[in-house]
Amino acid sequence: xxxxxxxxxTAVYGILAHxxxxxxxxxxxxxxxxxxxxxxxxxPLDVTPENLATVVEALKVTRNFHGxxxxxxxxxxxxxxxxxxxxxxxxxxxxxxxxxxxDGRMLGDNFDGKGYVTGMRKAGFDFAGKKVLQLxxxxxxxxxxxxxxxxxxxxxxxxxRTVAKAEALGxxxxxxxxxxxxxxxxxxxxxxxxxxxxxxxxxxxxxxxxLPVDVDRLxxxxxxxEIIMTPVHTELLKRAEAKGHPIYFGKPMLDEQIKLxxxxxxxxxxx
Ligand SMILES: NC(=O)c1ccc[n+]([C@@H]2O[C@H](COP(=O)([O-])OP(=O)(O)OC[C@H]3O[C@@H](n4cnc5c(N)ncnc54)[C@H](OP(=O)(O)O)[C@@H]3O)[C@@H](O)[C@H]2O)c1
Numbered sequence: 001x002x003x004x005x006x007x008x009x010t011a012v013y014g015i016l017a018h019x020x021x022x023x024x025x026x027x028x029x030x031x032x033x034x035x036x037x038x039x040x041x042x043x044p045l046d047v048t049p050e051n052l053a054t055v056v057e058a059l060k061v062t063r064n065f066h067g068x069x070x071x072x073x074x075x076x077x078x079x080x081x082x083x084x085x086x087x088x089x090x091x092x093x094x095x096x097x098x099x100x101x102x103d104g105r106m107l108g109d110n111f112d113g114k115g116y117v118t119g120m121r122k123a124g125f126d127f128a129g130k131k132v133l134q135l136x137x138x139x140x141x142x143x144x145x146x147x148x149x150x151x152x153x154x155x156x157x158x159x160x161r162t163v164a165k166a167e168a169l170g171x172x173x174x175x176x177x178x179x180x181x182x183x184x185x186x187x188x189x190x191x192x193x194x195x196x197x198x199x200x201x202x203x204x205x206x207x208x209x210x211l212p213v214d215v216d217r218l219x220x221x222x223x224x225x226e227i228i229m230t231p232v233h234t235e236l237l238k239r240a241e242a243k244g245h246p247i248y249f250g251k252p253m254l255d256e257q258i259k260l261x262x263x264x265x266x267x268x269x270x271x
Contacts, residue, residue, distance in 0.1 A: 006041055010039050010041055011040040011064060012040070012043065012066065013042040013043075013066055014043050014059070014068050014069075015042060015071065016045050016047055016068050016070045017045070017046065017047075017070075018047055018048050018049065018072075018074070019046055025042060025069050026042050026043060028258055029042040029069075029269075032258070032262070036270050038269075052077055052078070056078075059100065060100060060106060061104060066266055066267065067098055068097070068098040068265075069096060069265075070095055070097065070098060071096065075094035075095060076093060078094075082098065082107065084108070085107070085108050086107065086109035088109045088111065088113065089108045089109045091146050091176055092112075092146060094142075096257075097109050097110075097260075109264055110143050111264070112139070112253070112257065113148070114256075114257070114260055115253045115260055116143075116144045117148060119253045119255065123252060125196065125223060125225070127151035127152055127153045128153070130154060131154060131155045131193065132148055132156045132195065132196050132197075133189075133191055133213075134148065134157070134158050134159070134198045135159050135187070135201050135203075135213055136159075136199065137166045137184065144227070145169055145173045146177075148198075149173050150177065152180075155181040156173065156183075157183055159186065159191075160184065160186075161187045163184065163186045166184030166185060167183075170183050171184075187212075190217065191218055192217055194218075194219065194222055197218060197223070197224050199224075199228065202228070203236075204235060204236055205230070211236055215240050215245075218245065221245070221246075223247070223248065224236060224237060224245045224247050225247075226247070229254060232249060232250075232251070
C-alpha cells in the first residue's frame with residue numbers, strides 16, 4: 001500500500017474512467033510523486049457517462065483539485081466539456097489529460113501521439129523524411145498519425161480493417177500537415193517499401209490473434225514498432241526480430257506520456 005503522507009495541503013489529481021478496476025495511473029503517478037517528494041496524490045474516479053458533466057462541474061470548483069488523466073469511455077466527451085483544447089486534443093477530437101486553471105477553466109490535450117513519437121526519438125528513431133506504414137486508425141492510432149506527420153514524416157499510409165476510418169483520418173492528417181503525403185488504404189495493402197511499420201491495432205494483445213501485417217512481405221531494414229505493452233514481445237515483434245528488422249517496444253509511449261501529462265497537469269515528474 002502507498003505510504004503517501006496526505007495532508008490538507010496535498011494537491012489532488014484524478015484518473016477519470018468507467019470502470020476503474022483496470023487503471024494503473026494511481027500506482028504509477030503516486031509512486032513517482034513519492035519518489036520525487038512531491039506533495040500530490042492521484043485517485044481513481046469511477047464515473048458513468050450520464051454523470052460525467054455533473055462530476056466535472058464539481059471538480060472545477062474544488063480548489064485543491066488540479067488535473068485529470070482521462071481514459072475509456074470519456075476521452076471524446078471530455079474534449080467537448082473542456083473550455084479550451086491544446087492543438088493535440090483539438091485535432092484528434094479527444095483528450096487524455098486535463099488541467100484545471102485557478103479561474104476554474106478546463107484545458108485538455110491528447111498525449112498518445114506525442115508520447116509515442118517522444119519514446120521513439122529517445123529509442124533512436126527519427127520520423128523526419130521517413131516513409132511510414134501505420135496499421136490501425138483507432139483512438140491511439142489517430143493521435144499517433146498526427147504526431148508522426150508533425151515529426152516530419154515524408155509519407156504516411158494508414159492501413160485499417162475499416163478502410164473508411166483510414167481514409168477519413170488520412171484526409172484530416174493531410175489537411176493539417178500538407179508537407180506530408182497521407183493516404184488511407186485497406187488493411188491488406190502491400191507493406192513493402194517502408195522505413196517503418198507501426199502497429200496501432202489491438203492485434204497482438206491476445207494469444208492466437210492474427211498478425212497485423214505479413215512480416216515476410218516487409219522490405220529488408222524496415223523498422224517495426226509496436227504500441228501494445230503486454231505482451232512486451234508481441235508475435236509481430238518476435239517475427240520481425242527473427243528476420244533482422246530493428247524493433248521498438250510499446251512501453252516507452254506510456255512512460256513518455258506520463259511525464260508529458262504530469263507536466264501538463266502542473267505537477268511535473270522528474271525524468
Ligand atoms: N503504449 C501505450 O501507451 C498505449 C496507449 C494506448 C493504447 N495502446 C494500445 O493500442 C491498441 C489500440 O488501442 P486503441 O485505444 O486505439 O483501440 P481502438 O480505438 O479500439 O482501435 C483498435 C484498432 O485496431 C483495429 N482492430 C481491432 N481488432 C482488429 C481485428 N480483429 N482485425 C483487424 N484490425 C483490428 C481497429 O480496426 P477497425 O477500425 O476496423 O475497428 C482499430 O484500428 C491497444 O492494444 C492498446 O493496448 C497502447
